Amino acid sequence: MKPKYQSSAYITTLIFFLASLLTVKACYGYDSVLSLYNKAVKKDPLVLEAEAKLKASFTEKPLARSQLMPHLEASMGQGYYDKNISGVGPRDVRKDYWGDNYGARLIQPIFNGQAYISLKMAQSIISAQEAQLLFAKQELIRRVAVAYLDLLDAEARLKASKDRVRLDRKVLDRARTFLKVGTGDIVSVKEAEARLDSAKAAVIRAKNLVSVKKTNLSIVTHSQVGDILDVRKITPVPPDPDDPQKWIEAALDNQPILKEASKRLLLATQKVEHEKRARWPRIDLEAAADYANGQFLPDVIYREAHGVFKFTFPLYLGGSIGAKVEKAQAEAVAARHRLNHFRDIVTLQTKNAFSTLKDSVALVDAAALALESAKVSMDATNKGYEVGTRDVIDVLDQTDKYIFRKKQYFHALYNHLKARILLKSASGTIGEADLRSLEGLLQKQPEEKDSKNG
Numbered sequence: 001m002k003p004k005y006q007s008s009a010y011i012t013t014l015i016f017f018l019a020s021l022l023t024v025k026a027c028y029g030y031d032s033v034l035s036l037y038n039k040a041v042k043k044d045p046l047v048l049e050a051e052a053k054l055k056a057s058f059t060e061k062p063l064a065r066s067q068l069m070p071h072l073e074a075s076m077g078q079g080y081y082d083k084n085i086s087g088v089g090p091r092d093v094r095k096d097y098w099g100d101n102y103g104a105r106l107i108q109p110i111f112n113g114q115a116y117i118s119l120k121m122a123q124s125i126i127s128a129q130e131a132q133l134l135f136a137k138q139e140l141i142r143r144v145a146v147a148y149l150d151l152l153d154a155e156a157r158l159k160a161s162k163d164r165v166r167l168d169r170k171v172l173d174r175a176r177t178f179l180k181v182g183t184g185d186i187v188s189v190k191e192a193e194a195r196l197d198s199a200k201a202a203v204i205r206a207k208n209l210v211s212v213k214k215t216n217l218s219i220v221t222h223s224q225v226g227d228i229l230d231v232r233k234i235t236p237v238p239p240d241p242d243d244p245q246k247w248i249e250a251a252l253d254n255q256p257i258l259k260e261a262s263k264r265l266l267l268a269t270q271k272v273e274h275e276k277r278a279r280w281p282r283i284d285l286e287a288a289a290d291y292a293n294g295q296f297l298p299d300v301i302y303r304e305a306h307g308v309f310k311f312t313f314p315l316y317l318g319g320s321i322g323a324k325v326e327k328a329q330a331e332a333v334a335a336r337h338r339l340n341h342f343r344d345i346v347t348l349q350t351k352n353a354f355s356t357l358k359d360s361v362a363l364v365d366a367a368a369l370a371l372e373s374a375k376v377s378m379d380a381t382n383k384g385y386e387v388g389t390r391d392v393i394d395v396l397d398q399t400d401k402y403i404f405r406k407k408q409y410f411h412a413l414y415n416h417l418k419a420r421i422l423l424k425s426a427s428g429t430i431g432e433a434d435l436r437s438l439e440g441l442l443q444k445q446p447e448e449k450d451s452k453n454g
Contacts, residue, residue, distance in 0.1 A: 030229050032442065033148045034435045036221045037141060043222035044140050050133040057129040060122035067115035076102035081294060099294030108285040110309070113277035121270045128263035135256035140220075142425040145438060147220045149414045149421075151213040152230060156410035158206035164199040164403040171399065172196055174385070175392050188392035195396045229442035236364040236416045239423060244354040247427050251350040255428030258346055261339040268332035275324040282312040346426065353423040360416035367409040374398070374405040417441070 041047055078100040085093040109115065172192035178184025218225045239247065252258060287307040296302055314321065381398040384390035417438065424430035 030227050031225055032229055032439050033145060034432070034439050036148065036217070036223065036225065037144045037432070037435055039223045040140055040144055040221040041137065044136070046136045047133070047140055050129070050136040054126070054129040054133050057122075057126045060125045061119065064115065064118035064122040067112055067118060068109050070106060070108045072104070072106045074102070074104045076100075081298075083298060085297070093298060095298045097294055097298055099292070101290070101292040101295055103288065103290035106285075106287040108287075110283040110285055112282050113280035114274055117270055117274045117277060121267055121274065124263050124267040124270060128260050128267065131256045131260035131263060135260065138256060138425060138428065138430050141430050141432070141435060142421060143220050144217075145421045145435060146418055147213070147217040148228065148438075149418050151210070151217050151225075151228060153411055153414040154206070154210045154213040155228075155230070156414070157407050158203065158210050160403050160406045160410070161199065161203045161206040163406070164399065165196065165203055167399045167403075168192065168196040168199045168396065171392060171395050183388070184392075192392055192396065195400075229439070231413065231417065231441050234413070234441055236361040236413075238361050239354055239357050242358075244351055247354050247423065248347055248350050250429060251346050251427040252343065253428075255342075255346045255426075258339070258342055258428070261335070261342045265332070265335040265339050268328065268335040272325065272328040272332055275321065275328045278317075278321045278324070279314060281314075284310045284312070286310050346428075350423070350426040353419065353426040357416070357419035357423050360412065360419045363412045364409075364416050367405070367412040371402075371405040371409045374402040378402040 078098065080096070081099050082096040083093060172189070175184055175188045175192045179186060179189055214225050241247075285307070286309075287305075289305040290303070292302040294300065378395075378398040378401070381390050381394050385392065385395045421430065421434065421438070424434050
């Protein structure tokens with residue numbers, strides 16, 4: 001007999017598997033926000049550029065190490081000489097001939113102060129590029145999520161516009177019926193027809209907006225966008241933690257753009273030290289072997305081999321060292337100001353994003369209450385129109401108000417979800433997990449039942 005806890009775990013696993021299977025089945029054939037991001041990350045120019053730059057930055061370390069590694073080179077050549085030499089011996093030398101030479105030279109750096117600091121600079125460059133790549137991916141997540149929600153907002157506007165056509169058509173049908181039975185008038189019919197035409201025009205505008213937003217999402221993701229998942233009914237939630245200072249602290253710790261600027265500042269200060277070390281002496285071990293036939297005099301063979309420790313002391317290089325140090329110091333000051341500027345921007349963006357998310361909760365709640373109130377008023381006005389206490393203008397006005405509140409509600413809802421994304425983006429903590437969370441709020445959109453609504 002199996003223990004109870006094992007049976008419970010088995011049942012839980014089975015339920016989770018079935019729920020996942022149903023979710024996949026329900027979403028099959030639809031473009032989810034995560035699937036679109038996975039397509040976009042493989043094609044986005046900014047991400048690909050950052051990846052290429054990171055790959056290039058990895059060569060900085062071997063380049064820096066090469067300044068401390070042995071340098072071996074070989075040379076060989078053959079030349080034609082036409083020499084006219086006098087004053088060397090009892091006879092002048094006048095001869096033209098072919099000569100050849102070859103040699104090898106080995107230089108092993110023993111001490112190079114600039115080379116050691118170059119290794120540190122190489123690591124700073126790599127770290128800066130890693131932060132740049134992370135920033136590019138986070139920006140792509142933000143752009144995909146916002147474009148996805150903008151498309152949902154446009155589609156919600158289109159659905160509401162189609163609802164208005166359906167409701168206005170019902171009002172027109174009733175107005176015509178009342179005219180036939182003698183309880184209505186032609187003015188009410190004409191007004192209902194005019195409102196219906198206006199509603200149909202609004203559907204066309206809404207379709208154009210959907211097309212624009214779908215094109216925008218396609219451009220962001222670099223792929224064709226088909227049907228997408230809609231947002232199910234959710235409860236808006238305030239920022240967690242509900243303290244702007246904690247979000248600002250998280251942003252200052254995690255924002256990739258700040259990490260990159262910080263690494264650029266470190267690189268600039270390292271460059272100052274690098275230029276200062278140009279005044280340091282260098283110690284190299286030099287070994288060479290040379291052979292030359294006829295290079296100096298005809299029929300004279302020259303051979304040489306030597307190995308020496310070479311000390312180089314830069315005494316005066318025309319003022320270039322001082323100028324390079326001064327330039328590096330100014331660039332370090334500029335890098336520091338750039339970092340402070342980005343800190344101000346990140347702080348402001350995070351604070352604004354926090355306030356926007358906090359306000360969006362109240363806006364969604366208010367829009368939901370306004371929509372409910374508009375629905376009650378529209379239903380009551382329709383009943384009043386049926387019994388003759390309200391006219392067609394009242395019905396059409398309340399219908400317009402209801403449709404407006406419906407658009408307003410969905411706009412507030414999608415803005416709330418965008419505010420969640422924007423706060424995580426501003427704080428530098430956004431990732432694929434946030435797309436999964438957003439996807440968890442999505443569901444298959446209900447199919448249109450009334451195909452005549454536009």
